[in-house]
Amino acid sequence: MYEGLKGFTDFYPDEMAPLREVIDTIEDTARAYGFRETSTPALEPAEMWTDKSGEDIVDELYDFEDRGGRHVTLTPELTPTVARMVVAKQQALSKPIKWFSTRPFWRYEQVQQGRYRELYQTNADIFGSSEPDADAEVLAFAADSLTNLGLDGSEFEFRVSHRDILGELLRSFDADVDTTAAIRAVDKRAKVEDEEYLGLLSDAGLSYDQAREFDDLLVAGDDDLSALTDFADSEELAAAVENLENVLAAAEDFGVRQYCDVSLTTARGLDYYTGVVFECFDASGEVSRSIFGGGRYDHLIEEFGGQSTPAVGVGIGVMNSTLPLLLQVHDAWPGEGISTDYYVLQVGDVRSVASRISRELRERGHVVETDVSGRSFGGQMNYADSIDAETVVIVGERDLENDEVTIKDMKSGEQTNVPVDEFPGESDRPTYDEFA
RNA sequence: UCCGGGUUGGGGUAGUGGUUAUCCUUCAGCCUUGUGGAGGCUGAGACGCGGGUUCGAUUCUCGCACCCGGACCCA
Structure with missing residues (x-):
């Protein structure tokens, strides 16, 4: 008798039946927004991640040398692949490009609740629009997916932030700040002691007083974004704040504003995000890990050798992820067995x-x-x-x-x-x- | 990589340094060769792997694997 690999899961028919319903619901929602289905390879050149991504991702790669001596990897996420696809046919594709797919990804990491080494995600991305409507449409697709699964607005929340607001705010301080390090510090805010958090910010280049002021601004900004523009006379900061406000206004018209909370301390780990970023959480707090996340990545297509093309997307983990936990906690797990x-x-x-x-x-x-x-x-x-x-x-x-x-x-x-x-x-x- | 807790038939469990390892469920068959959900009978099926201690280890001990949870990281 053989054992399967750690972090990989067999799904038997009675387990797969409800998962199929979850996937179908999310995919039907994507189709209703006009996202078109794509299919992409499991194996890619490892350079697509080792060249651009940080250590963290590279450490988790399922990579190896194939028989032709190529350094290849099982894909840990979709974004570089779709970026490659967009670049390859950029001139031929009508904009906006709206694609979705559901498929497995692989990350060699420690197995724990809602985290496995093989996971399935439905990704939905829009390329070619920098309008706030595109960001809001991604939010709306994600929110509709959850409500179509039977959740209501009191059961989940989108914490919406904006990378440029954080970046411009940091730049407005009279100091030589490592923006990436500072944003990483912000991402850790909820997980570490105040002192350590402020220490990380000062490592990034802020003085202690500036770090305190910066943090106060983030907290104040969650309730009232004008606190930020009042603080610094920066055109770029004002533009970033306006962009976030415009996205939220569009979300209002799209009927999903009520699911969104401004949370500037939500930063997201991936470095390629540029504008609006968001993460979905269980509003009840029973599922402590984030459910899924997404955001804008306006520079990635160019970095992959294409023409400058704005992009925004979301990846919803559907199997071997936290979404099933969220649905179970709120009694929205499809009950149908085989019939x-x-x-x-x-x-x-x-x-x-x-x-x-x-x-x-x-x-x-x-x-x-x-x-x-x-x-x-x-x-x-x-x-x-x-x-x-x-x-x-x-x-x-x-x-x-x-x-x-x-x-x-x-x-x-x-x-x-x-x-x-x-x-x-x-x-x-x-x-x-x-x-x- | 680190820290806890686990691992006994397919699932859930009891128990023990020494005969044939407990019970429930499941599965197969029969009671009933044309009627499922009830009952009875028969049968199948387990001590995670490796080393050590011992006359003898499923039990004690060490290592490993895997599972569950947590830290880190992330979705």
């Missing part, structure tokens, strides 16, 4: 008739099972029960002597005889009730 429309029960040498009936029922789009194990009558009834069959069609030698089959409703247990020539007949979904 079967018809079981065609065979007694004796009746395969040709049973097959004809099965085929005609399947042609009508139903889920139909019949015996492939040579089981006894009782054994087949047992099996029909175990697969939650709604109707059992008994094709037995005894009935066929009278040119009949028996239609049995499994819920009530009632049954009746029907001429074999009239089943399934003209009805799309013939059941016991129609013949009773």
